[in-house]
Amino acid sequence: MAPPTLTLLLPGLLGPWRRVDMDALCERLKLPALEALLGRARRVDDLRDHPWPEDMAFSCFDLPLPDGGAPVAPLSRELDGGVVDERYYLRADPVYLQADMATLRLLDPAEVTISRHESEALCAELNAHFGDAGPRLENLHPRRWYLGLNEAPEMETHPPHQAIGGDLDASLPRGPDGGRWRAWLNEVQMVLYQSPVNAAREAQGLPAINGLWLWGGGVHPAAVTAPWDRVWSNEDLLPALAAFGGVPAVDLPPNADAWLQETQGSERCLMAADAAYVQVRAGDVEGWRTRLEALETDWFQPLHQALRMGHLAGLQLLTGCGQRFEWRSGRAYGWWRRKRPLSDWLKRTAAL
Numbered sequence: 001m002a003p004p005t006l007t008l009l010l011p012g013l014l015g016p017w018r019r020v021d022m023d024a025l026c027e028r029l030k031l032p033a034l035e036a037l038l039g040r041a042r043r044v045d046d047l048r049d050h051p052w053p054e055d056m057a058f059s060c061f062d063l064p065l066p067d068g069g070a071p072v073a074p075l076s077r078e079l080d081g082g083v084v085d086e087r088y089y090l091r092a093d094p095v096y097l098q099a100d101m102a103t104l105r106l107l108d109p110a111e112v113t114i115s116r117h118e119s120e121a122l123c124a125e126l127n128a129h130f131g132d133a134g135p136r137l138e139n140l141h142p143r144r145w146y147l148g149l150n151e152a153p154e155m156e157t158h159p160p161h162q163a164i165g166g167d168l169d170a171s172l173p174r175g176p177d178g179g180r181w182r183a184w185l186n187e188v189q190m191v192l193y194q195s196p197v198n199a200a201r202e203a204q205g206l207p208a209i210n211g212l213w214l215w216g217g218g219v220h221p222a223a224v225t226a227p228w229d230r231v232w233s234n235e236d237l238l239p240a241l242a243a244f245g246g247v248p249a250v251d252l253p254p255n256a257d258a259w260l261q262e263t264q265g266s267e268r269c270l271m272a273a274d275a276a277y278v279q280v281r282a283g284d285v286e287g288w289r290t291r292l293e294a295l296e297t298d299w300f301q302p303l304h305q306a307l308r309m310g311h312l313a314g315l316q317l318l319t320g321c322g323q324r325f326e327w328r329s330g331r332a333y334g335w336w337r338r339k340r341p342l343s344d345w346l347k348r349t350a351a352l
Contacts, residue, residue, distance in 0.1 A: 002266040003313045003329070006259075006303070007060065007228075009270075010295075011053045011320035012277030012288070014349040020285070022343040022350070029289055031342055033300040039339035041317075041325035053274045054159060054216070054237055056320055060270055061241050062225040068156060071218020072237055073146060079240040080140035084220050088152040091216040092137055092145040093160060094122060096207040097168065097189070104168045108278060109160050112207055114142045121197045122209055129191045135184070144236065145212070153177040157215040161274070165282030173214055181214060188212050232259065232271040242270075256302035260311060277320070321349045 017025065054070035063070075073089040096112050097104045119142035127137055138146040155175035163171035173181045189211050192198060198208040226245025231238050234252045242249035252273060253259045263269060276295075279288040306312035310329045317325040 003306075003311050004260075004263040004265065004267040004269050005314040005316075006269045006271060006312065007316040007318070008299075009053070009056050009060070009272035009274075009318050009320075010276060011056060011274050011318075012280040013292070013295075013317075013319045014321050015280055015346050016321060016349050017280065017346060018350065022346040025285060025289075025346065026341065026343040029292065029342065031292060031296045031300070032339075033304040034292070034296055035339045035342055037300060037304055037315075037317075037327065038325060038342075038345055041327055044324040044326060045322060052159065052162070053235075053272070053277055053320070056318055057237050057241060057272065060228075061245060062227075063221055063241075066218060068217060069159075070216065070237075071221070072159075072216030072240075074218055074220035075240040075244060076144060076216070076236045077138075077140060077146050078220065079236060079243055080144060082138065082140055082146065085148075086219060087148045087150060088217060088219055090147040090149065090153075090157070090214050092147050092212045092214055093143060094119065094145060094209045095160065095211050095213045096209060097211040098207075105165070106160060106163045106168055106171075106213070107207060108164050108282070109143060109213070110278075112209070114209055116142050118142070118197050118201070118209070119145075122192065122195060125195055125197075126188060126191055129187075147214070152217065152219075153181065155181060157217060159215050160213045161278050161281055163213075164278060165284070185212060185214070227268060228270045229267040230263075230269055232269070233273075235272065235274065238270070238272050255298035256306070260302070260306060266313070319349075 052069070054072055055065055058065055058070045073091040074084070076091065077089055078084055093109060094114060095109050096107045098107050119139055123137050123139035123145060130136070135147050135149065138148060140146060155173045155178040157173050158171040172178070172185070192208070192210045198210065201208055221244070224241060224245045226242065226247045228242070228247050231242040231247055231249040232252050233239055233249065239249035252271065253262060259271070276288060276291050279291055303312065303315060307315060307327055307329050313329055315327045
């Protein structure tokens with residue numbers, strides 16, 4: 001039986017970093033397996049290698065992308081137990097907005113814990129405040145709330161990870177209906193500010209849940225193509241797409257060796273990890289370097305070895321920078337080519 005193939009989504013692996021000295025960024029960063037893989041890959045310019053993780057995920061299931069971006073909300077809502085219907089849904093995720101010198105900044109939602117009890121209480125307070133006349137929040141997961149609308153609003157939103165580390169104003173809803181929804185979000189903040197749930201959190205030294213983040217709006221797709229046998233991801237979107245396509249999805253294993261032990265013969269495998277992307281967006285240079293060192297040890301070294309030994313039939317890497325890197329086991333893809341330092345690839349990405 002033939003060995004498996006793997007498509008690996010790693011947005012942020014090659015940046016893009018702006019206004020950063022790439023040589024200094026990579027100084028003393030030892031990534032021999034990654035550099036060998038990149039140097040010996042078959043590189044394909046591919047517009048489907050979208051810059052945003054959500055769009056990358058949709059492209060892997062051959063789903064069209066509306067102008068407003070990937071409709072994450074209706075799919076993750078189905079995964080969270082919501083009944084599929086024809087309404088337009090928005091994610092309305094509870095978040096912590098941190099006051100800065102002159103503006104607010106969004107703390108990475110992954111770093112904010114919220115219990116089921118807290119989530120239910122806060123959601124109930126907001127629904128009671130807005131009543132039947134206002135949009136009603138649906139709490140299906142402590143970190144994922146939803147708004148169901150009869151008509152699609154004319155506005156542009158952004159996933160929360162696009163706002164981390166930047167000025168919040170640039171990522172708030174925009175467009176003809178954006179002002180109305182920004183006003184609604186301001187009212188939400190006032191209600192949450194007075195919540196006894198947040199008073200209790202602050203007394204425990206926890207960040208307040210003081211805002212909602214609207215994003216991922218759309219209607220549920222009619223169908224999905226699933227050219228995969230299994231999917232691995234710790235995020236919610238790929239498992240939602242996999243469930244919709246009838247493909248089993250599981251959590252990421254700790255490393256490539258563990259993953260290779262899980263695979264069964266000639267499986268077509270899809271895997272995603274976006275930690276590097278979040279760190280690039282946040283401008284977290286040290287966090288990104290640490291993340292790449294871990295990826296080198298846990299993933300690139302064993303995957304490189306598996307390709308050479310024939311334990312992996314093929315590997316495809318998507319970085320969200322307009323290029324795909326492809327390898328086949330054995331001699332099919334230039335193992336003889338000279339590897340290039342990672343800084344060269346980062347400069348190339350920054351120039352795109």
